[in-house]
Structure formats: structure tokens, C-alpha cells
Amino acid sequence: MTTLVLDIGGTAIKSGLYIDGMLTDIKETPTEASQGSSHVTARAKEIIAAYQQRTPFERIGVSTAGQVNPVRGQIIYANENIPGYTGTKLKGLLEQEFNVPVAVENDVNAAAIGEFVFGAGKGRKNFVCLTYGTGVGGAIFSDGKLYSGSSYSAGEFGAIVTHPEARKIEEDMFSGCYEKYASATALVKSAQQFDPTLTNGRKIFERLEEPDVKKLIDHWIMEIIYGLTTIIHMLNPECVILGGGIMEQPYIIEQLREKLYSNIMFSFRQVKLEKAALGNRAGMLGAAVLEL
Secondary structure, three states: OEEEEEEEOOOEEEEEEEEOOEEEEEEEEEOOHHHOHHHHHHHHHHHHHHHHHHOOOOEEEEEEOOEEEOOOOEEEEOOOOOOOOOOOOHHHHHHHHHOOOEEEEEHHHHHHHHHHHHOOOOOOOOEEEEEEOOOEEEEEEEOOEEEOOOOOOOOOHHHOEOOHHHOOOOOOOOOOEOHHHHOHHHHHHHHHHHOOOOOOHHHHHHOOOOHHHHHHHHHHHHHHHHHHHHHHHHHOOOEEEEEOHHHHOHHHHHHHHHHOHHHOOHHHOOOEEEEOOOHHHHHHHHHHOOOO
């Protein structure tokens, strides 16, 4: 069976074909998300149609930004990175257009499914998956199954309050929350206050040997640990899988492994920290094996 897979993000839509356990014909197309939901869904249809002209497929799997009701294939909530995306009935739109079954899941959930089947979560029944990028996304696997919660929104780890003194919910619901301090965006923001030329993670880590830059990075790593401490004590996972492009920096995992365990109770220290194994293909691989 051939499955057309999409991974819809705020910056790019990754696409490919899943055939006999392998991803092929992988492409990446700018999302142009600022133009809104209608533009993004039209772009997705154009991508799918181009594949359909070359290779017939029997189903479509979609990993997407935003909170998702996978039963209805509908976006429950999305922030303004994709204006108007909240409420979009993606499953219905694509099934009507292409006349094949469509499965839709949140991008971090899809990535966790990918890691469970093919990557760092393989053989593990109880783990959490976090991605550190623009924000902090999360997913929970319990007893070998994705845990979605009562309204399909479990794992919103970026909303853990780690700095209550900074809470101003009338201005920003995420004020004082984990993703404001532990995301890759937070690291870059902090670094630019020190040196405006430090515009991304790569540039920051190129200067790791400079004491002031290292101090910034080490402070940010402790912010990651503050959230992980809560998550581990709450869920008691056997493994924490860490994803996002920033996690490709070996120093981060090394420091997390060195510093985390002194911050958690002895009875929880069996937990393993692992870097996500599938990179930016995790969401596509997860989408490929979604249940219809």
C-alpha cells in the first residue's frame, strides 16, 4: 500500500510517499503560513495533486501544527502562526478532494508515533517526547499507546508554569511558562540581548567556548531541566525523547544527563534521556502509520 504523507509546519510542508516501510520522493515546500489557513490548505492540495499525477496512492497521512481532534481530523486550536487554522476540517477537505481515506494528527504526537515505531521509542511502552523549537511541544506514550487526554490535547508541556512571578495572563496565556524560557526561541532571544549577531542556535553554539556565551547556554539548559523535573515526577516515564533541531548539539544532551538526576527523586532516576532518532522525518513516518 502506498501512503501520501504530509507534515504541515509553520515554515515548510514536508511531503513524501511511504511504500513498503520506506519514505521516498521527499520534498519540502514553503508553507507561507502568514497568508492563512485557506492558503495553507490550498498549498497542501497542490502538493498532493502533483504526487497523484505521478504515483497513485491509497491513503493520506497528515502531521500538522496545532491541536488536533484525530477522530474528526479537525484543528481544535492553532496559534497565529497559521491565521484562521483553528476549526479547519482537514480530513474532510482532503477526502472530498482526493477520494481516499485521510488520517490527521498533531505534529508532536505524529513524531512520537514515528519514534515509537521506528526510532528512539521502539520497544518502550511509557515515554514522553518533547520538541524544542519555536515553542515546546510534547506527547505522551502510556502502556504502548499515545495518550491524548479527554479532548485530544494532552502533552501541552510548553504551558507548564515554571516562572509564576512572570505570569500576566491578561497579556499572554503563556507568560511565565516553560516554552518562554526553554524553547530554542528563548535561547536565541537571550543570546541576542548579549550579542545581536547571535541570530540562531548554530551561531550560538559555534561560540560555546566563550565563557559568557557558555553561561547563557548553561542557564538555558537549566530551564529545560526545570520543566523535565515536573514532567518526570508527574508521569514517571522510562524514557524522555528530546527533539528539535537544537538538540543536534551534543553539549545539550551531555549537560542534561549530567545535571538532571540530582534534580529528581532517587526513585525516578531510572529514566533515560535520548535524542530523537528520526530527525525531521519523524512526523512524516508517524503520519504514514496513523490508524484510520
